[in-house]
Amino acid sequence: MTLRQNLISAKVAGRRQAWLTAYDYPSARLLDESGIDLILVGDSLGMVVLGQKDTIDVTLEEMIHHLKAVRRGVTRAPVAVDLPFHTYETPDQALASARRLLEAGADAVKLEGPLPEQVSLLVSSGIEVIGHLGMLPQQVREEGGYHRKGKTDSEAEALLRASLALQAAGCCALVLELVETGLSKEISSQLDIPTIGIGSGIFCDGQILVTPDLLGLQPWFRPAFVKPKADLATPFKNAVREFIAEVQTP
Numbered sequence: 001m002t003l004r005q006n007l008i009s010a011k012v013a014g015r016r017q018a019w020l021t022a023y024d025y026p027s028a029r030l031l032d033e034s035g036i037d038l039i040l041v042g043d044s045l046g047m048v049v050l051g052q053k054d055t056i057d058v059t060l061e062e063m064i065h066h067l068k069a070v071r072r073g074v075t076r077a078p079v080a081v082d083l084p085f086h087t088y089e090t091p092d093q094a095l096a097s098a099r100r101l102l103e104a105g106a107d108a109v110k111l112e113g114p115l116p117e118q119v120s121l122l123v124s125s126g127i128e129v130i131g132h133l134g135m136l137p138q139q140v141r142e143e144g145g146y147h148r149k150g151k152t153d154s155e156a157e158a159l160l161r162a163s164l165a166l167q168a169a170g171c172c173a174l175v176l177e178l179v180e181t182g183l184s185k186e187i188s189s190q191l192d193i194p195t196i197g198i199g200s201g202i203f204c205d206g207q208i209l210v211t212p213d214l215l216g217l218q219p220w221f222r223p224a225f226v227k228p229k230a231d232l233a234t235p236f237k238n239a240v241r242e243f244i245a246e247v248q249t250p
């Protein structure tokens with residue numbers, strides 16, 4: 001079964017998708033062993049691993065480097081990877097970039113925005129594509145921040161139309177980021193492919209989070225919609241302090 005067939009049959013069966021991000025071998029392996037449905041090598045890499053302020057400067061080479069590490073840790077879950085900014089401006093560029101990610105071990109690629117032509121070419125070339133609509137992190141500088149989408153009727157209609165167009169172009173799933181709950185519910189009910197929400201309410205067909213947010217590993221930045229399931233920054237620092245004390249006072 002292809003990823004697309006799997007995702008559609010999960011939606012038909014009412015099986016909700018739990019997806020998380022990974023950027024390295026150990027976290028990918030732990031996610032895989034925990035039974036996660038899909039691992040995304042997100043370009044959130046820029047912020048949560050590389051210490052940048054957004055995803056804009058992440059390069060294809062950096063994504064490939066981290067994707068390869070993740071791939072080595074995963075035997076079960078599908079591995080998807082973000083096409084970083086400026087690597088899919090035309091359908092041909094998208095295809096060349098996506099092929100490099102597939103060679104490095106990706107099972108699917110994700111791209112941001114209403115770009116059905118890019119999606120069509122990738123899908124007709126045998127590549128599984130995940131769409132991403134709503135707040136688009138690669139547009140954050142132009143938008144001046146992370147703003148909720150679909151508040152006005154015209155914005156909501158445009159998002160619904162774009163979702164249907166991405167499905168028609170062949171996307172196997174659609175990430176909806178910071179989309180109004182009523183609208184994400186409507187989009188989810190109109191699509192056959194699963195919607196995967198992030199800060200978009202409970203009615204999506206699945207949810208995705210940035211793993212360090214879930215684990216409380218970066219207390220200096222927590223998106224409002226995240227309810228961390230752990231506070232790993234505290235045991236991390238405690239273990240380091242214990243080690244320092246042991247070394248200093250043998």
Ligand code: KIV
Nearest residue numbers: 021042043044209210
């Ligand atoms: O880059 C990323 O991590 C994402 C998300 C949807 C979490 O695109």
